[in-house]
Amino acid sequence: MSIKKKSIGEHVFDFFASVRLSLILLAGVAAVSILGTLIPQGEEPEVYAQYLGPRLFDVFESLGFFDMYHAPWFLFILLLLALNLIGCSLKRFPKTMGILKAPIRLDEGVFKKEEFHYQIKLDAPLERVKTFLTDVVAKHYPNRPAQDDSPEKLMLYGEKGGLSRLGPYIIHTSVLLIFLGAFIGTRWGFEGRLTLSEGERSGVIRLKQTDMPKELGFSVKCDKFSVSFYENGMPKEYRTDLTVIEGGRVVEKAAIRVNDPFTYKGVTFYQSNYGTMGDNITLGVRPAAGGEEKIVKLDSHLETPIPGVGLVKLANFYPNLMKMGPAVKLAVAAGAEEPEAVVLFQKAPDFDKRRQGKSILTLKSFTERYYTGLQVNSDPGVWLVWLGCGIMVAGFLITFYVSHRRIYVLAQSQPDGTIITFSGRVNRNKLAFKRELDRLCQTVQANLQKAE
C-alpha cells in the first residue's frame, strides 16, 4: 500500500474532526467561563471604569469582556465546538457501523485473537452438549447468532449490547440539540416585563434587552394580587390572578405563583416581583401668593393638566418615604421647560413651599393598591433543550452501562468427552465481562455435568 498524500480539504476536515481540537475547545470554553465569573458580567459601565481606569476599560470593552457569554468570539467558539462534533461524528460513524455490521468469521483463528479465554473439559460426548450450548448462547447473547455445526466440532457466535457503540453519537447529537434549542430561543423568542396594578389591563410588554414595547396580540388583566406570610414574617406565597382577553372576549383565567407560571399561546407569564402604588390620588393646589385651595384628581397613568401649575404626571409612589409616611413624586412640566421633580409628603402639607413655585401642592389622599411584576417570555426552542437533556442522559446510560459483548464458543469432540472453549471481546467494563464469562462457564459445566 502506498501512503496517499492528503489534500488540503482532507487536512481541514481532519482538523475539524479531531479530538485534539475538541480538547482545546472544551478547555477554552471552561477558561472563558472562569474569566466570566471573575469579571462580574453585565454591570453598569461606570463601575468597570472606576475599577479599571480608562485605558484598560477601553481594551476590555472592545473585547466584549463585560458581556462575554454573548460576545461574538464566544459564540464563535461554541460554533466551532458544534462543527467539531459534527465532523467527528461524520468521520467515525462509518467505522462504528463497520464494527457493528462486520461479517462474522467462524474459525479457530478467532480464539487466538480474543482477549478472554476459558476452557472447560466435560465427559459428555459432543452430541449431548450441542443443544444446551446453542440454547445458552442464544439466550445470553441473542444478537446476530451464527453457528458452524459439524460432527466433530460446533462453533457458535452471539453478541449483545451493540447499541453501546452508538452511545457517544447519541450524546453528541443531544449536545447539538441543546445548542439548536438555545439558538432558536435567542433568535425567535423574547423576554419582557409587564407591570399591572390590580384591575389594570394591558396587551403591551417591555422587552428586557432594548426596553422597547411589544404587542402580545392579546391582553391580560390583573384581577388581584396577594401575598401571604409565615408566622415568622417570611413570605410564603405571591399570587397574581389573571384574566386573558382576546378579541374583546375573556378567554381564560389563571393564577400565577412563583414556580407555577402560566402559558397562553406560547407566551409564559412568571411571577417576578410586586409592590404597592398609589391610586385615586387627590392633590391640593393653592396659589403661593395666598388664596383658596382647590382639590384636583390626578390620573395615575396620564399627564393631568392643572391650571396654574402645568402638566403633572405621577412618577413614583412611596408607601413610606424616609420614614416620613406616604409620599408621591411628580413630574411637573410648566410650559416648554424640562419637567421638574416634585416630592410631596402627606404628613407635611407645607413641604412644597420650599420649592418656591407659583403654586403650592399638597398630597391630600390616595388609595394604596398592589401591583404585580410579571416576567413575560416566549421561548420556542426550549422543548429542544429539554429533549436534548433527556437524550443526553439516555446516551450516558447507554454508553456507560451497556457494553458491546461478543462471544465465540467452540466445542470439540475428544475421545473421552468434549472440550469447550469460550472466548469473548468487549468494548468497555472488562472486569464485569470477565465475571460474566466466569459465571457462564460455571453454568455450562454444572448443567452438563449434572446431565450425565
Add this chain to the structure above:
Amino acid sequence: MASSYILSAVTFAYLICATLYLFSLVFKKSFLALLATVITWITLGGHTLGIILRWVESYQLGFGHAPFSNLYESLVFFAWTITLVYLLVERKTGHRAMGVFVIPISFLTLAYASFSPDISSKIVPLIPALKSNWLIAHVITCFLGYAGFATSCGLSLMFLLRMNHAEIGPQDGFWGRLIPLSQTLEELIYQTILIGFLFLTIGIGTGAIWAHTAWGTYWSWDPKETWSLITWLIYAFILHGRMARGWSGKTMAILSLVGFMAVLFTYLGDKYLAPGLHSYGAK
C-alpha cells in the same frame, strides 16, 4: 428537636468509625476493620434516620419541605452521600482500609455543619422560589454527582501515593493492605468519574428546569451555574482525553484532583464571587 440530637450523635459516631479504621491499620487487626465497616453502615442508617426525621419535623412545624434547602441541610446530605458512595466502593473492592481516607471527611463535614457559627441548623420555612420538586431533584442529583467526584478524588490521591510503591503486592506491607492495586484504582477512578458526570449532568438539567419554572430562563450564567458548567467541562475533557488519547492513570489522577477543586468551588466558592441566584439564604 430529635433530629438534631440524632445528627449530633451521628457526627460523634463517624469519629469512632474513623478511629476504628485507623486502629485496624495500625494494629493490623482485620476484625477491627470489619467492625469499622459494620459500625459505619449503622451510622449511615442513623444518618438517614436523622434526615428523614428532620423532614417529618418540618411538617410538624406546619411548613413541611424536603431537608435540602439551606447550607446546613446540604452539608448533612453531602456527608451522607460521601459515606454511601464510599461504602459501596468498599463492598465492591473489599478494601476496608480506604475508610481511613474517607470517613474523616464525612465527620469533618458534619462537624462543620453543626459547630460553625455561620451555619444555622434551625428548620425554617421556604421562600416561594424554593418551593419546587425540581429543586429537590436538583439538589439530590448534584450532591450524588459531587460524591462521585469526591470519591474519585480520594482514589486519585491513593493512586498517586501508591505510584511510589508500585512493586508492593496486595497482601504485603502497609501500602499493600491500605491501597488497592494501581490497575484497580485506575478503573475505579474512571467509574466514579462516570457516576459523578452522569449525576452532575442530571443535576444541571433539573436545575435548569427549576430555573425555567421559577424565572423563565433555564440558563442565566449566574456564577454558581457557570462553575457547575466549568466542572462538567473539565470532566468531559478528562473522559475524552482518556478515551481518544489514552491518557495514563497518573494524568487521570492529577486531572481528577483538578476536577474536584472545581467541584468544591462550585459548592462553596460563590462566597468569593458576585452574589447570584444560588447564594444560600440571601434571596
